[in-house]
Amino acid sequence: MHMVNGKALYKLCVQAFNKRQLSGRRDTVWRERLAVQEECKPVWRVLYKAPLNKRSGELQWRFLQGALAVNCFISKINPTVSTDCPFCQKPETIDHCFLD
Ligand SMILES: [Zn+2]
Known part of the structure; x- marks a missing residue:
């Protein structure tokens, strides 16, 4: 029998509950604004690399996500x-x- 851990189950539930709202939605608003191709994926972790502190990284991530x-x-x-x-x-x- 295959066991599913809590985190994986939570992720599956979020995807299932929001499937209709998320279908057809872009992964990031910047894809259209900057004319970025589908094969180019966002690499959010660069926002948190030194010498940036965590707080500045959080602000940049929130700005880029519109949050x-x-x-x-x-x-x-x-x-x-x-x-x-x-x-x-x-x-x-x-x-x-x-x-x-
Ligand atoms: Zn103003």
């Missing part, structure tokens, strides 16, 4: 929060915070 609490995101969860940037009143997106 930062900017006002455009927070306002969807909490409608009392404005989408505006506190400095210029344009919508506060991740791109606006770090690129504009």
